[in-house]
Structures are given as C-alpha cells and as structure tokens.
Amino acid sequence: MTDLFHWTDRKTLVRPFLLSSDGDLTYGDLLRLVGRWRGFIRSRQYAKPTRVALAMADPLHTIAATLALWCEGHIVCPLHLHWSGEARAHLLETLGVNVCIAKPPEPRHMNDVAKPLDIGLSQHALAMLLYTSGSCAAPKGCCLTLAALLGNASASLRNMPLGIGDVWLLSLPLFHVGGWGLVLRTLLSGSALALPARNAPIPAGVTHVSCVPTQLARWLEQGVDLSGIEAVLVGGAPIPRILVERAVHRDIPLFTTYGCTEMASQVSTTRPNERDDFESLSTAGHVLEGHQVHIAETREIFLRGPCLALGYWQNGAIIDFRDAQGWYRSGDFGYFDEAGRLCILGRKDNLIISGGENIQPERVEGVILESGLVSRCVVVGRDHPTWGQRPIAFCEWLEGGDEQELATYLSAYLPRYKVPDAFLPWPSVPKSQGLKIDRKEFQRLANHSLNRALESENRKNLTRQSRNQGFSSPTLPSFP
Template identity: 30%
Template sequence: MGPATAMNLGRLLTQTARRLPDHLALVWGERRWSWAELDRRVDRLVAVLAGAGIGKGDRVMVHARNSNAMFESMWATFKLGAVWVPTNFRLTPAEVAGLAETARPRALLRDRGFAAHADAVRATGHAPFVLAVGDAREGEQDYEAALAAAAPPPPDHEAPVAYDDPIWFFFTSGTTGRPKAAVLTHGQLAFCVNNQLADLYPGTTEASASLVVAPLSHGAGIHQLGQVARGARSVLLPTERLDAEEAWRLVEEHRIDNIFTVPTILKALVEHPAVDRTDHSSLRHVIYAGAPMYRADQILALQKLGPCLVQYFGLGEVTGNITVLRPDQHSLAEDAGGIPIGSCGSARTGMEIAILDDAGQRLPPGETGEICVRGAAVFAGYFENPEANEKAFRGGWFHTGDLGTLDARGFLSITGRASDMYISGGSNVYPREVEEAILTHPAVLECAVVGLPHPRWGEAGVAAVVPRDGATLDEAAVLRHLADRIARYKQPLRVVLWEALPKSGYGKIPKALVQQRLRDDGVSFT
C-alpha cells in the first residue's frame, strides 16, 4: 500500500450518517430510511459480502431496478474496497452474461424476476455467490434474511484505498460491439463529486431533496453521490417505468430541488399535463445530460419550469464531467448573452477541452473536429482492453468520439457523434443540424436523421419522423418545411413517418437502431 492518497468514497455515507442520523435519507414508495438506518443496513451488507469472501478489488455485479437494495449495494461495495459493477436492468440474460465475462464478478446481487440473468451469469463460471431480492432459489441467499442475520462490522471498518484503486466498472452504452468497462477510481470520483457540488447543483444541503428518474446504474448513480455527501434525501419513483403524473406529485410532496435526467425524460415530464397542476416552484437544478436537447424542447422546458435547467455534456469515461450550461445561461431569447444557441456550455472546473483534427492538432475557434478532454475527471482506462485504451488516449487527450466546435470564449457546441456524420456528394452532413430544423415544424414530435448508401452521392439522408398526436404530416410537408431552412445538400432525400423512434435503456435514440429499422423496412436508395 502506497501513501494515503484517497478517502474510501464509502465514507461519504458514514460521515453523513454520523452528522445527520435521524434525517430522512431515502424514500421509495411508502418506505422511508433515515441516514442511520441506511448506514446500518449498508454495514450489514458489507458483513454479508465479506463473509462470502468478497474483498478489496473483487467485482460485485448488480442487476436490479432502482431500489433500496441497488442503493445499498453501491455503498457496501465502496466500503469494502471492492468494485461495483451495475448493469442496465433492461438487458437480456445473454447481454448480462457478456458483461460478466468482461468483469468476472465474484458476487451477484439480482432483483426479483431476474433468475434467468443469474443463471446466465453463473453459466460463465463467475459470481459463485448470489444474493436475490424477494425470490431467492436454492443456491442463492435471500437479501433481507442475509442482512438480518449479519453481525455489523466495527466502526471505521472501511477498506483503505489509494487514489487509483478501482471503485466502479461503468459500462459504456455503445450500440456497436460489446460494451467496454470504463474503470472509475476512488480519487477520480472524489473529484467528480466535488465538481458536481460546485458546478451542477451548488448550495445543496441536508434540506435538499433529489428525485431519481433515471437508472442508478449510470449517470443517476453518479449524481446521487453528491446528494449523499451533502445529506440530501433521494426519492425513488415507485415503479420502474416513468410515471410523469407520480413524478410531479413527488416533486410537490417532497419539495424536490434537484433532478438528474436525460432529454427524452425531461421532454416527457414537461409535456405531461400534470406539470401545470402541481407546485414545482422548489426546483433549483433540473439537470439534463446524456444526449443533446433540441432547441424546441429546451424552450418548452424553460417555459414550463422557469430558470432551473442545467445542461452538462459528458461520457461515462469522464463521469459526466466535461461542460456545464448553468440556469442563468439558458435563455428563451435567441441572444443568450453571446452564448451560442444550442451550446452545451463551457469547461467544468478543473477540466480542459480541445477540438482536434485527425492529426491531433488543435483547431481554431469555430472549426469542427473531435472533442477531446483532459483533467482529473477522466477515467483510468478500459478494463483489460489495451487496444481501446490506445485509441482513446492518443496524444495525451481522451478522445470522446464526438464532433463539435469551441467558440472564442470556450463555449462548446456538439455537432454529433463522429460515427453519425455522413458524407453526401463530398460534403459533411451533421444530422443534429438537420434534426433541429425538422423539429421546428409544429406537427413534429421527434425525429432522427441518418445517412444511407446512395449510388450517386455516396450517402444521403433519411429522416424518421414521429408526428404529434392528431397532427397531419407527410413527407412532402417536411421537405417543404426544410426548403428554406438548410442547404440543399443537407436536406434528407427521404422522410419516413413512424409511431415511435427506437430508444436505448437510457432514453437515447441510437442511430444504429434507426438505420437497422430502415433496412428492415426496406428503405434504401439502391
């Protein structure tokens, strides 16, 4: 063990439980836990896992919906010095087994109804110890029974850790190839917690409350670290599906002041009629991330919620920690104090952004290139994946794979994923720009633009468009709408109307899924 370079991040919970033992910590449906109760349960889970031989550096896989068990598993794993390996609960057993082959967990916590997932993981030869919530079978331990039987460890039992010790395998949500395990560390996440408290939701205290509407396995879990550090209560939705009516009721009941969400969820919340009949004046920071938010959706959210929107751009590999656009930097006006409309903000405190060309050279303001970053929020690398690491860390920068521009003041605008861009007739087309133009049509609810092979132009655009309920829309109307709004070469050659766009488990619209459905439907130019 080297010098004491880091605090075990699990002590954030220990400290808060000692400071605020009787304050409300977690709410899930009708159930309530104080900080002292939550910490005692976490310590008992530490004892259960330690009794099964789980220790420092071992991986603990968790396949669960948002719940107290999901929350508790995070903190117990941290305190042990083990590595938390959460999965998206919507994944299939085969997909989870693939993640287990990468992570090689020694233990698995599974939610009720996920026996097939446990069987698939066990079939890989990993996770000999299985905890099950509510429907344990032979060979598995019942979660609540195991906690009740455990003798809690002594005070200050948290494992000593170094800055670079792994704490979390954050699986990328890529839609091509097997997801990679980004290794997050105790020291890196400590920086991220401080940065979020400074840049995303300043002023958060034990009087605050956070509504959890996205999976704790990813960005929402990172968000809750800062809430625990400050003693703010976390309120989980009672069901796994987004219930906008219930979400707004909880905002009013708990005087929620911060929410972490993604654009598709925020759009669903502000378009629901309950937003107009509940009191949401307590909201101070409604944070959206994970994908760009279209200007039309941003305007509606500002009109409904007022000046509380916070945008950040980031990736799992940089733990959401690249840019921030504060509430006072959001504007209904087209001139937002000189900030480019559509910008996702400027560099977070302690982070540096550069737009690099293919040769790794910085590009001047206004030119499009790859968004690259460096700073204390950048992860330690992909687990046992030297090829991916070599590609990701070229030239001393982390390469995000996103394209964008920086203006002279340092405000970043994302053009799209490098893989989303297509070349039509020798010209680069960035789908985001085309989608923004389509969404200004009043009859359009959502859309996605992708490039498909074209015999003359190399590639050409196809727009998949979802009309608003009751609206009349056809291909010709969309193309007429675009005629004077964007250059001819950027306009899609085809428009298809769908009832819904395919979405990932994180609420994103993966372009690969859009392209696949177009191919399945026989849409092509060849």
C-alpha cells in the same frame, strides 16, 4: 480525497436520504443497511479485490451494496438491467466476474458490521467498471476510480450546490454514470433522493431533476407541473432551441450539460445565472473546474483531467486510451463559442457521408424539431447505390404536421443534400430501452425499409414483364 462517509455524523443520520411512495428512509437507515451488506460480503470471503457484478432492481440495495463493496476493498460492476441473459453472460465473462448479485440476500445472511465506515480501496485504484451506453457502438467497460467519481461529483456541486432540503429525482438508472453522479452528489451534500412514482413523473417534494431532451419535451406536452422545481439538468443529447424557449417561457430553471462515462459524468454545465439565457442554454455550458477540454482542427473534442477514467477493460486488463499528452478522444464534435461555452455538434460515429459531403444528423434533427411539426425525430443514414448513404428521418408527427410541409421548411434552412430523402413513421415499439436513442436499431429499420421498397419495385417489374411478355431490369426508387 473527499470524505464519502461524512454523512455518518449524528445530525445527518436523522435526515431523509431516500423518499418513495412506500415510505422514507434516513441516512441512519442507509448506514445500517451498508453494515449488513458488509457482513454478508465478509461472510463470502471474496479475495481482494474481487470484481462483483450488481444487477439488482432495488436502487437502495444497489447503493448500499456498492458502498459496502468499496469498504471491503472490492470492485463494483453495475449491469444493465434490460440486457438479455445471453448479453449479460457475455459481459460477465468479458469482465472476468465470478460473482453476480441479482437480488438482496435473505436477512438471516446479512449480519451487521461495526462502524465507522472506511474505504478499503486506494483512491486511485479501480473502483467501478461501468459500461458506456453503446448507443452508437458496442458498449465498453470503463474503468473508474473513486478519485474520478468523487472528483466529478464535487466539481458539479461547486457549480450547482445542493443542501439540506434539496431532493433530486433518481430518474437515471444505476447502470448509467449519470445515476451514480446523482447518488454521489447527494451523499456529499447530505441532501436526499426520491424514487419515481408510478402515478406521477415527478413526485411532490422533488427540487432537482435530470432528464434528456425528449423527456423534457414530453413533460411540457403533458403539462407536468414543474413549478416547484429549482433545477432541471438536461443532457444526453443536444437540446433544440425551440425546446429551450418553451421551457424558459414557462419559467423552468434549466441547466444544460455535456458529459460522458469516461469522465465520470459531467464535463461542462451552464451556470445558475444563465438559467433564463437562451444563448447559454443552447450550449453545453462552461467546462467544470478541474476538467480540461481541447478542440482539434477536425472539431473533435479531446478530454483530460483527474476525473478521466483509467481506460477500458479488455482481456482481463486495463487498456489505456489516452494519447502521449494524456488526452482522451471523445468521438464527439464541438467548438467553443465567443463566451467560452462548449457547443456540441454531434457524434463522430453518427456522421453520414453522402457523395463525399459530411452530414451531422444531430444538427438536422435540431432543425426538424424547430419546425414545430414533430415531437421527436431521429435521422440516420440509409445505404444508397450512388451516394453511399442518404439521410432518412423517423418522425413522430404533431397534429397537423405533414411530410411536404416539413420538406419545404427544411429546404429553407438546410443545403439540399442535408434534407432527408424520406420521412418514415416513428416505430410503434422502439427497441431502445436506455437513456439515449439506439441509432443502430433505427439504422436497421431504415435499411429494412429500403429493402422493402426494392422488393415492391421488383414485384411491380415482374408484373409488368408478365403482362408485356418482355423483360426489364428492376429499377431502384428515385432519390432527389
């Protein structure tokens, strides 16, 4: 297995590991902090292996505590910092966690432990319980091994090498698999991380950035200086072609990627020589070394390989999610293009079935964004008495954009049944606080808007009845 602690040699210990507005920390500082965490963990005398939940806002302590727990033979369970206390308590009970660390111990409780560092877990044993995003369904506890986590980081580095002087912005949270991908790639390469600054989206000195398409669009709109960036890795959702074109025209070195928690992060990524190729960057790139991808007749993506998780945690045990041939059904739809690049169509969970026709909302969203009339949008299905569901679009309009112009544009590029029935304003305070859009919340808002429309129509009918002293049945709003 890849040596997680190769950075403990003398030359590397003096190099920067974490850059922030409060000052820089070296690999030597990290080593000392890991030692103190080991001292604290040993003093607690946890039975091995104990599942330990981490809910600290401090990324340095979260990283150091994780490394220390692995050294001492324990399992790490990072928790979403924005979950409510009730949700967190439920998940702790589900995981069977008896220990939850929400803040660093006082210094007097952290005694340094002698080095060298070594891993107290087998490479194929459960090392991290990481929850999926839950943007489409309930989050699931994914059981990842060190072999999977480090294998994925190594495969990513073979495609996009890092070295001394490279600094990756820690823009992804450490309760997300993408955040741990950044950390492990940094440790394996001896490069550095940088914390986001309050007054700048991308602090000076950063060379590599990870983001979702919406973040990239925001940076371009705000004129954020990306001139010193060597790589912008975009994932989490299909990237609209218009966004690719805007970025490439500004000489932004894009890499597009597809991944999931179950595969310990990246599955496919574009290559360095494709950074200005529109066609390549409109895909999710080539499958990384060691990963296997199979496209079923239904176009569902199946995944397999040494980075695949052991399964999901359920009722105190690991439930294997693989089929008889070792494949995992991702729930994503996609295909390979003629150049062998993986193209993502969208999530199976998001599929809208309207009058027996399948509508993939991500594809509709892509066409909406390409209109140049909106800055962001989400398409969800709204209940309909005749068709089962009809697509509804939430839009954040750019100056000059309007519903009629967008509807006309979409009619030229989409079949009529795929054109949304309504364009609702973007919520002022969307509840989604993760990296991905919370489609369940937008679904709720869409159906709430329908209920309000029905109530309004009923009130109009009652008013007409009282005026005419007659009776008429409440009517539903019309749909094209």
